[in-house]
Amino acid sequence: MSLFSVIRETLFGFKSLIVGMRITALEAAKPIKTVQYPHDTLPMPARFRGHIQLVLDPVTGRPKCNACTVCEKACPSGCIDLDGLKREGDKRKSVSKYLLDFTKCSLCGSCVEACPSDAIEFSRQYNVVSLSRTTFDNMDLYAKAEAEASEWTKNHPAPAEAVVAASAVPEDGLKPALPSAPAA
Amino acid sequence: MTTFLSLEPVRVLLYLVGVCAFVGANAAYLVLAERKGAGRIQRRPGPNEAGWAGILQPLADGAKLLAKQVMAPPGTDGLLYRLAPLMVMAPPLMCLVTIPFGEHLVARNINIGLLFVFAFGSINVMALMLGGWASRNKFSIMSAARVVSQNVAYEIPMLLVVITMLMVTGTLDLNEIVTQQSGGFWNWNVLRGIWDFKAGHIGANPLMPVTFVIFYICMLAETNRAPFDMAEAESELVAGAFTEYGGMGFGVFFMAEYANIVVGCSVATVLFFGGYESPIGILSGGLWGTAWFLAKAYALIFTVIWVRWTFPRTQFYNLLNLSWKILIPISLVTLLLTGVMMKVPMLLHRLF
Numbered sequence: 001m002s003l004f005s006v007i008r009e010t011l012f013g014f015k016s017l018i019v020g021m022r023i024t025a026l027e028a029a030k031p032i033k034t035v036q037y038p039h040d041t042l043p044m045p046a047r048f049r050g051h052i053q054l055v056l057d058p059v060t061g062r063p064k065c066n067a068c069t070v071c072e073k074a075c076p077s078g079c080i081d082l083d084g085l086k087r088e089g090d091k092r093k094s095v096s097k098y099l100l101d102f103t104k105c106s107l108c109g110s111c112v113e114a115c116p117s118d119a120i121e122f123s124r125q126y127n128v129v130s131l132s133r134t135t136f137d138n139m140d141l142y143a144k145a146e147a148e149a150s151e152w153t154k155n156h157p158a159p160a161e162a163v164v165a166a167s168a169v170p171e172d173g174l175k176p177a178l179p180s181a182p183a184a
Numbered sequence: 185m186t187t188f189l190s191l192e193p194v195r196v197l198l199y200l201v202g203v204c205a206f207v208g209a210n211a212a213y214l215v216l217a218e219r220k221g222a223g224r225i226q227r228r229p230g231p232n233e234a235g236w237a238g239i240l241q242p243l244a245d246g247a248k249l250l251a252k253q254v255m256a257p258p259g260t261d262g263l264l265y266r267l268a269p270l271m272v273m274a275p276p277l278m279c280l281v282t283i284p285f286g287e288h289l290v291a292r293n294i295n296i297g298l299l300f301v302f303a304f305g306s307i308n309v310m311a312l313m314l315g316g317w318a319s320r321n322k323f324s325i326m327s328a329a330r331v332v333s334q335n336v337a338y339e340i341p342m343l344l345v346v347i348t349m350l351m352v353t354g355t356l357d358l359n360e361i362v363t364q365q366s367g368g369f370w371n372w373n374v375l376r377g378i379w380d381f382k383a384g385h386i387g388a389n390p391l392m393p394v395t396f397v398i399f400y401i402c403m404l405a406e407t408n409r410a411p412f413d414m415a416e417a418e419s420e421l422v423a424g425a426f427t428e429y430g431g432m433g434f435g436v437f438f439m440a441e442y443a444n445i446v447v448g449c450s451v452a453t454v455l456f457f458g459g460y461e462s463p464i465g466i467l468s469g470g471l472w473g474t475a476w477f478l479a480k481a482y483a484l485i486f487t488v489i490w491v492r493w494t495f496p497r498t499q500f501y502n503l504l505n506l507s508w509k510i511l512i513p514i515s516l517v518t519l520l521l522t523g524v525m526m527k528v529p530m531l532l533h534r535l536f
Contacts, residue, residue: 010510014397017495024494028224036229 044124049107053123054098054145061152063145064119065095074114079104082142095119095142102128102136199291203280210446211439212242214485221489252431260428261318268315269429269436271307276443278304283450284359286460286474297358301451302346305406308444309335312408312415315437316425327424330414330500334405337507338412342402344515345395349455351522352377352388362459369463374456377522389522396456398515400484403448405503407441410492414500449484453477457484 035042044050054063067084079101084093112120130136188194216231216238223230231238256265282297284290294300309331316328352373353361365372370381377392389395405412416424423429426437453459457480460473468476498506 020494021490024225024490027227028221030227032224032227032229034228036232 044126048122048124048126049109050123050125051100051102051105051107051128051139052111052120052141053125054095054141055119055121056145056148056152061149061156063095063142063149064117065098066117066119067093067095068116070114070116071111071120074110076108076110077101077104077106080111095145098140098142098145100139100141102139103133104137195291199281203277203291207277207280207439207443207446211442212246214442214445214489215245215438216242217486218489218492221486222493225490225493246435249432249435254429254431254433257320257428259320261320264314264318265428266433268311268318269433269440271314272311272440273436273443275304275307275311276440276447279447280443280450282358283447283454284362284459285450285477286471287469289474290359293357293359295355295357298346298350298356298361298451298455301358301447302343305444305447306335306339308406308440311440312425312437315429316415319425319428321427323421323423323427324425327415327417327421327427330417331408331425334408334412334414334503337504338402338405338511341398341507341511341515342406344512344519345399345402346455348389348395348515348519348522349373351519351526352392358454358459362454362461365458366461366468368465369458371461372456372458372463386525388526389518390525391518391521392456394514395518396452398511398518399452399456400487401506401511403445403452404488404491405507407444407448409441409445409488411495411498412503413497414503417497419497445485445488446481449481449488450477452484453480 054065056062057064065082065084067082069082072080072082081097081099081101082095083097085096086093107122109122112122128136219241220230220238231241234240234244256262279301281291282294282300284293312331313328316324316326316331319325349361350356353364355361355364361373365376367382369375370379374392374396375387376382377387377389377395380387404410408415414424416426418424421427426434429437459480460468460477462468462472462476
């Protein structure tokens, strides 16, 4: 190697060092990407697979599920246990019990695929943690859906005729289906 | 009061307290700056939970290290194992004696200050070597061997560069080296070599900026900083010479590393960037001088951090090649060039 090629190589190498320094300096000037997890969270992606949950009908605010038990049969791990009953004034059965054994669930999604009325979906619940197994081996999805339904009715004030219908609430405390779409 | 402060024992005590506090605070907060800087470069915030923006993180780290037990593993050389952290801390403390932080803010200005700094700066490698040897650990011994060969290799170009500087300045007195560079940034040694504005003729060495780069690279290698951190090399040698150290024994090695960086950058500031002299000619003297000095030194220190988080670690033979094949020849060339440029005009003047 001649002297000049050594000098040229050294200068070239030094220039590459300067380029590297410039890159890191420019990166340092850019805004920070970190999401401070417990304080901030990213929105969950649309296709995230959390445990399943019951879907509410956007018109009536009631769970869409009509207790056909297709999901129960589709589940390869047998972790769904559901029951339905025919409520007064309804034409069809509706869900009255929906227990999920999440300890067995492999999130395969067969139940969601099998459901003929799109009544179950994956939740976005990713921080499922507990100190005891009992929290997850009997998850009451129906109670959760009921809580959501009562929240829904609070946010969607019933029209006048619905209030009349609501006065005839059956003894078991279940509200009847709201007849029409609310204004909101 | 002033007579009391200038009493010799009081002066020594003040110096000790001041330098220890300075080194301690620097080590603590440079670690934070390092982590913050690494974070910024990798686009994350770095430590930000302890106090506002992580300002209390060094206290938490220090408390953790102090609470840990320092234990010597069986088979170590007990005395050397315990002595190494002390020995690694002593040289930077000694070097800070002669560094002028301001016009009058110097522990003891001796007329061989530069020699003093390099004499003590070179002991640093001894401590790392003894620590590595005494640990009775394969990785530590390998690291000790690396430290010695690395420091021997980089001491040479560094001292050649310093000799070049000496030929320009003509003095070993750090205070005087600084006052020679007064008046503005064009009078700093790094530019004075190209054109001497004070004397109004061409300077003694147009390669002076290259000289500074060599000095800086050697400083990185001498303080075992990335990309030359062969002593630690955590991906190859666990933690190198520090493998068997825990608690504050380990902490002291890191304090010494940062203290060495501070010393190295301070010397670079004094030699090349006019020390406490103002870069614009005004706002000089007194506390302004100290502020300028610290601003320059910390700019260099943050560049050390910037370099660390930019370049990957070199391979060991590349490290030695860089020194023996590139840095030493270039520094010899600058040395020769300086000699020629200083003496030839004198010779011509005498002849004709």
